[in-house]
Amino acid sequence: MSVFGMLSAVAGLVKVRFLIDKAVIDNMVFRMHYRITSAILFACCLLVTANNLIGDPINCLTDLQHVHVVNTFCWITYTFTLPGQNERTMAHPGLGIDNGERRYHSYYQWVPFMLFFQGMLFYIPHWIWKHWEEGKIRMISEGMRGSTMDTKQERQTKIDKLVLYLMETLHLHNSYAAGYFFCEILNFANTVGNIFFVDTFLGGAFLTYGTKVLSFSNMNQEERIDPMIEVFPRLTKCTFHKYGASGSIQVHDALCVLAANIINEKIFIFLWFWFIILAAFSGLAVLYSMAIVLMPSTRETILKKRFKFGSSNTVNTLIRKTQVGDFLMLHLLGQNMNIMAFNEMLNELCRHMQQFGNSSDASPTSVPSAPSTLEMAPIYPEIEKYSKDTEI
Numbered sequence: 537m538s539v540f541g542m543l544s545a546v547a548g549l550v551k552v553r554f555l556i557d558k559a560v561i562d563n564m565v566f567r568m569h570y571r572i573t574s575a576i577l578f579a580c581c582l583l584v585t586a587n588n589l590i591g592d593p594i595n596c597l598t599d600l601q602h603v604h605v606v607n608t609f610c611w612i613t614y615t616f617t618l619p620g621q622n623e624r625t626m627a628h629p630g631l632g633i634d635n636g637e638r639r640y641h642s643y644y645q646w647v648p649f650m651l652f653f654q655g656m657l658f659y660i661p662h663w664i665w666k667h668w669e670e671g672k673i674r675m676i677s678e679g680m681r682g683s684t685m686d687t688k689q690e691r692q693t694k695i696d697k698l699v700l701y702l703m704e705t706l707h708l709h710n711s712y713a714a715g716y717f718f719c720e721i722l723n724f725a726n727t728v729g730n731i732f733f734v735d736t737f738l739g740g741a742f743l744t745y746g747t748k749v750l751s752f753s754n755m756n757q758e759e760r761i762d763p764m765i766e767v768f769p770r771l772t773k774c775t776f777h778k779y780g781a782s783g784s785i786q787v788h789d790a791l792c793v794l795a796a797n798i799i800n801e802k803i804f805i806f807l808w809f810w811f812i813i814l815a816a817f818s819g820l821a822v823l824y825s826m827a828i829v830l831m832p833s834t835r836e837t838i839l840k841k842r843f844k845f846g847s848s849n850t851v852n853t854l855i856r857k858t859q860v861g862d863f864l865m866l867h868l869l870g871q872n873m874n875i876m877a878f879n880e881m882l883n884e885l886c887r888h889m890q891q892f893g894n895s896s897d898a899s900p901t902s903v904p905s906a907p908s909t910l911e912m913a914p915i916y917p918e919i920e921k922y923s924k925d926t927e928i
Contacts, residue, residue, distance in 0.1 A: 560868070562665065562716075566661075569814070577807075615773060617641065618631060641772060660722075673872060691877055695884055703889075706857075710861035713863075745805065768797035774789075839854065846879070846883060850886045854866075
């Protein structure tokens with residue numbers, strides 16, 4: 537199977553989806569985790585296992601006749617280098633006189649499994665949120681995403697139904713918002729945790745890996761040592777024991793070329809920079825969510841600046857009479873709906889809130905929690921059955 541064919545298997549993670557077909561239930565940073573990062577890690581996993589790029593992952597030079605036996609043995613056990621020696625007197629970095637100090641390398645057996653496992657870790661928060669969300673945004677925005685509405689009358693009918701749902705479920709979406717914010721925190725914790733996970737996997741070399749590679753190019757040519765070769769050696773040694781003709785144990789030293797490390801070193805230097813960038817954006821996303829929860833002025837700014845909505849009076853009405861869960865619902869609807877229809881919906885919602893006055897300030901006590909997707913179906917009678925979307 538060609539490399540191109542294998543990489544096309546993960547293309548679905550980053551494909552573009554149109555608003556008219558799929559509802560947006562998260563933000564850009566959230567999608568960087570389960571679409572971009574998961575796709576990168578799965579693609580790297582395929583590249584590592586694509587032997588046609590580099591040939592055999594290991595080739596050992598030895599005086600034995602059955603070289604393939606030594607290759608297999610050294611791959612499934614471990615190889616080693618000899619650190620702490622003068623690089624100028626060595627034939628290759630990590631190879632010299634064996635003084636008892638060895639650095640063993642067996643991580644290369646687990647690289648594809650670890651990359652696949654990391655890809656799953658970055659997808660899990662999205663999976664949790666998608667099942668927590670239960671398709672609510674897709675259901676209530678059906679027929680209103682993008683610019684598919686033909687006439688003003690049709691648009692007004694759908695807006696009235698949507699406002700009716702929002703009024704009937706006012707203050708009942710806080711658990712919905714809690715699930716979203718939890719998954720955002722999980723994204724941030726997952727990114728930071730993966731940085732330390734890879735550092736442990738590489739024997740404590742990953743945290744400073746990127747900075748060493750950056751400083752490597754600025755060093756004197758005669759003094760610098762490539763940190764990528766130090767972490768991912770291309771030439772290592774392996775010791776193979778076998779019985780001789782007289783029954784005595786013979787020791788054979790093998791010099792092994794780890795061709796797989798040519799790809800590994802490039803993958804992990806890219807992941808170092810990507811994880812740093814992703815952690816920074818994820819941290820900002822968490823701070824943004826905290827500002828939404830703790831500061832009503834942030835919600836007011838979002839309505840005015842991002843969604844270009846209304847006057848100060850109408851905005852203040854929305855902020856005063858809605859809670860965090862209600863605002864998140866409106867925020868997600870704003871990402872899915874045409875901006876004109878969304879502003880009309882907000883104006884209609886404000887009108888209903890002002891009409892009912894203080895009666896809307898109290899949560900309805902007859903409904904213990906936000907309605908499920910099936911409970912929302914009567915609001916849209918044309919949708920008789922909702923099939924959960926399993927796309928990424």
